[in-house]
Amino acid sequence: MxxxxxxxxxxxxxxxxxxxxxxxxxxxxxxxxxxxxxxxVPPADQPLIRRIPEPSIAVEGGFGMLGYLGGTAGVGPTWNVRVTGSMSRRVAVEGNYIGSVNQRAALGRSLVMTSLDAGLRYNVLRADEAVVQPFVVAGLGYTGWAGEGGDAFALSVPLTVGVERLVTRNIKLGARLNFRPAFFDDLTVRGAASQVGGDSWALLAHGGGAF
Structure with a gap:
């Protein structure tokens, strides 16, 4: 060659x-x-919530409205601060503070509620299985009311259903409906014909950081 x-x-x-x-x-x-x-933003063939590492801790705040069952007081503003710690993709624990101010129509005065509780959360769907993540929470805590006819101490058993999602890797938004039965409570105004208690419901929108 x-x-x-x-x-x-x-x-x-x-x-x-x-x-x-x-x-x-x-x-x-x-x-x-x-x-x-x-x-x-994930591809079109994947859920909006992607398979990313689940945040282990979330700190959130929320605002909404709270009402009482049995006509104890009118519907008023409520606020919430919450810390959530993930134990797995299905189970988490929550620590909650919730407060509210409601007007007592018969008195024309405010009833101020303060509640602290801890709860166990179960995610009905994992974060990668749907557009939003539904969950339920059951807890146990303390509730007290300041104002005329208030009660300084009662036992509460908050029950919650809600949805949330990650907007970014560290920003979380959601909403929840909370029913809060109270025990050992008496919010009856002196001289009232019937007894009323502190059973309440709350609808909140919340957001915060997940880490």
Whole structure:
């Protein structure tokens, strides 16, 4: 084989190897781009909540409205601060503070509620299984009321249903409906014909940080 033919064959082989290497690199780049999340929006064939590591702790605040069963007081504003610690993708524990101010129509005065409780949360669906994550919570805690006819101490058993989702990796939004039966409570105003208690419900929107 002449030197010219040998050089031509070597150049052709080198060109083919370079082309194959470029094609392989381009394919790897496309695969990497396909697998890499595009910001916080997953591909169309995946749920909006992606398979990302579950935050272990969330700190949230919420606002809404609270009402009493049995006509104890009118509907009023309520607020909530909550810390949630995840034990698994299904189970978490919550610590809650909730307060409210409600007007007692018969007296024209305010009834101020303060409640502290701890609860066990169960996620009905995992975060990667739906657009929003539904959950239920059951707890036990303390509730007290300040104002005329108030009660400084009662036992509460809050029951909650709600939904939430991660907007980004660290921002969480949601809503919850809470029913709060109270025991050993008496919010009867002196001279009233019938006894009333502190059983209440609350509807809250909440948001916060997940870490």
């Amino acid at each position: 002449s030197t010219r033919r040998f050089a031509g064959a070597a150049m052709a082989a080198a060109a083919m190897m370079a082309f194959a290497g470029a094609a392989e690199a381009q394919g790897a780049a496309r695969a990497e781009q396909r697998d890499r999340p595009a910001g916080n």
